[in-house]
Structures are given as C-alpha cells and as structure tokens.
Amino acid sequence: MWQRNRTSLADFMLEGLFDDSLPHLFLFSLTMVVFLIAVSGNTLTILLICADPRLHTPMYFLLSQLSLMDLMHVSTTIPKMATNYLSGKKSISFVGCATQHFLYLSLGGAECLLLAFMSYDRYVAICHPLRYTVLMSRRVGVMMAVMSWLGAAINSLIHTVILMHFPFCGTRKIHHFYCEFPAVVKLVCGDITVYETTVYICSIVLLLFPIILVSTSYFCILHGVIQMRSAGSKRNAFATCSSHLIVVSLWFGACIFSYMRPRSQRTPLQDKVGSVFYSIITPTLTSDLYSPE
Template sequence: MRQSNQSSLADFILEGLFDDSLTHVFLFSLTMVVYLVAVSGNSLTILLIYADSRLHTPMYFLLSQLSLMDLMHVTTTIPKMATNYLSGRKSISFVGCATQHFLYLSLGGAECILLTFMSYDRYVAICHPLHYGVIMSRRVALMMAVMSWLGASMNSFIHTVILMHFPFCGSRTVHHFYCELPAVLKSICGDITVYEKTVYISTVLFLVFPILLVSTSYGFILHSIIQMRSAGSKRNAFATCSSHLTVVSLWFGACIFSYMRPRSLRTPLQDKVGTEKG
C-alpha cells in the first residue's frame, strides 16, 4: 500500500514548448517579453483603478477583477515553463501539477463567467443608462466578482480531485508546457469515457452558455445603437463596447480551439500553440 501511494505521487514530465535551437531561444525570449508586458500592464491597471477614486465604479471594479485574473493566469504557467527551460529540467511534482491544473482551470472559468457579467454591465449602461446606478450597484458588482471566483473554483476543484485519482502511465509524460486538462488526460491508463462526458458538460456550461448570453447582450446593445439618432452617441457606445468585445472574441475563440475540438483533430503542437495564445 505504501509503495502504491508513493507511485501515485510520482513526478510528471512536462515536454515543454521550446528546445535549444536559436529560433526557439528567440521565441522563448519573445514569450518572456510578452509575459512581462502582461504582468506590468495588468498590475498597473489594478493599481490605477484602486488609486483613483473616480474609477471606483462597477465597470472599473469588474475590469480590475479581470486584470487580476489575467495576472494570476499567466503567472500560473509561464514562470514554471521558464524555470524548466533555463534549468534543463522537465519535471513537476504531483502536488505541483494538481495545483497548477486547479489554478489554471479556476482562473480560466472565472474569466468566462466575469466576461459574461461584463457584457451585461455594458447592456445596462447602453440600453438602460438612467437606471444604471440602481441596477449595477457596487453590491451587485461585488456579487458578480464573488460568483465568478467561487463558481469556477468549485468546478475546478471537483475536476482536479477526480483527475488526480486516475492511474497514470509509467512515463507520466505530459505533452505540454504545463498540466493542462486535455494533455494530462492523455497520460491516464484507464477508461475515462464517463469523465470525458463530465468535462464536455462543464465546457458547455463555461463556454457555450456564456457565449450565448454575451451574444444576447450585444444583440440588444446593437439594436439600441441603431436606434440612436446622434452620431456621437453611437461612437461612444461603440467605443465603450469594442475593447470588451475584442477580449471576448479572443478569449472564447482560444478556449473553443483548445477544449472543444474533437480528439481526432487534436495534435500536441496545436494544443500548445492554442493555449499559449489564449
């Protein structure tokens, strides 16, 4: 029994993203620059919103939460990838893999929920501007943030506990640069048909359903913009929504590419590149 427990807690091997070629050294350096820019930009956004009392509104509060999620999201994977690449090691402990999987899945799900709430915030601001202060109070914004964090964390915790109780193959090689769900699933030795169905249901709840809600919100927003008589009001409305709509398109597009493709169309390289872009 003791030997079995030790085996179940063995390290995983992360295949990584880069090798020692000059091209990959350049790509690694570029990735680190983008990472530092992302960390600096999100940190600065959070500090500015916190420091400026004029930005203490529901919209900017939700934006600060999104920046915090983005900051934690990239920090969950990139530093470990960089450490392994620079040190020449490829291993990650069982606990480290479980923790990384839990955090990445939690933050990804939280962003999906929060982006949906932010689309509702834009809907209220444009379609019901006179009632915005009543409908989108600070309490409502706080509840939206809490629901995003808790809902995604509970889903991630359940999936992580179930996933890490499966028997893994001897090599425990994960064909990715972090412990991503589809990559870890491929290293399991056993029948995971039932579990894959639960993963698919979660994917629908956290991707498809939010996309439908976001699309509904922007359908009403577009209808309201078309009815506006002032060209200036239309420009302001488009300016208000364009940045959020861009983030929604990039985020959900990358998630759909990473998690909703049939297994027959998946390749390790596509999964790595798709997740890195996300």
C-alpha cells in the same frame, strides 16, 4: 498498495514549449518580454483603479477583477515554463501539477463568467444609462465577481480531485508546457470515457452560458445603438464595446478550439498553440485594450 500510491504521486515531465535551438531561444525571449508586459500592465491597471476614486465604479471594479485573473493566469504557467527551460529540467511534482491544473482551470472558468457579466454591464451602460447606478450598483458588481470566482473554483476543484485520483502510467511525460487537462488526461490508465464525457458536458455548459449572455447583451446593444439619432452617441457606444468584443472573441475562440474538439482530432502542437493564446496573448492585450481613460 503503498508502492502503487508512491507511483501515483511521482513527478511528471513537462515537454515544454521551446528547445535549445537559436530560433526557439529568440521565441523564448519574446515570450518573456510579453509576459513582463502582461504582468506590469495588469498590475498597473489594478493599482490605478484602486488609487483613483473616479474609477471606483462597477465597470472598473469588474475590470480590476479581470486584470487580477489575467495576472494570476500568466503567473500560474509561464514562470514554471521559464524555470524548466533555463535550468534544463522538465519535471513538475505531483502536487505542483495538481495545483497548476486547479489554478489555471479556476482562472479560465472565472474569466469566462466575468466576461459575460461585463457584457451585461455594457448593455446597462448603453441602453439604460439613467438606471445604471440602480441596475449596476457596487453590490451587484461584487456579487458578479464572487459568483465568477466561486463558481469556477468549485468546478475546477471537482475536476482536479477526480483527475488526480486516477492512476497514471507510462513515462508520465506531459506533451505541453503546463498541466493542462487535455494533456494530463492522456496519461491516465484505464477507461475514462465516462469522465471525459462529463468534462465535455461541463465545458459546454461553462462556455455556453457566457456566450449566450454575451450574445444577448450585444444583440440588445446593437438594437439600442440603431435607434440612436446622434452619430456621436453611436461612436461612443461602439468605442465602449470594441475592447470587450476583441477580448471576448480571442478568449472564447481559443477556449472553444482547445476544449470543444474531439480527442481524436487533437495534437500536442494544436493544444500548445491554443493555450498560448489564452494564457499569454489575451492577458497581455487586456491591460492595453481596457486601460482606464
């Protein structure tokens, strides 16, 4: 029994994102530049919103939470990948893998929910501007942020605890650059069909609710914009929504690609490409697209 517990708590091996070839060295350098842009951009966004009293509104409060999520997201995955690449090591401890899995899943789920709430904020700002301070008070904004963080954390904790309690076998090599669920679950010994089905259903719910809310909000926004008589008002409305729509499209597109495909159609390369979008590219774009004016 003790030997089995020691085996279950053994280190994992991360395949990584790059090898030692010259083209991959260039791609690694490019990735680190993008990482630094994401960290600096999101940090500056948070500091600017906190320092400027004019930005102490629900809209910018939600934006600061989104920037915080993106900042934590890139910090959860990229530093470990870079450390392993530069040191030549590929190991990650059992606790480290569980922690990484919990954090990235929590942050991903929280961002899905927060983006949905932000679409409602856009709807109120455009379609009900006179009632904005009532419908989107500071209290409502805080409640949205708390619901996003707490709901995603509970969901992630349940999945992480169950997953890491399964026995792992084989070489314990994760064909990914961090401990993402689809890559880790492939190492589990035994039949986990029921668990995978449960995770699949939870993923649908976690993605379906935000997508429905976003779609409903923008349908109402489009209907309200069509009824506007001023061309300037229409341009301002589209400008207000354009950055959010771009981030939503990239984020949910990558999440659907990564989590809604059947296991039989997954390949390690496809999983890595999808993860690069929502763990590196989207957090980098957030600070640029949403930069406070």
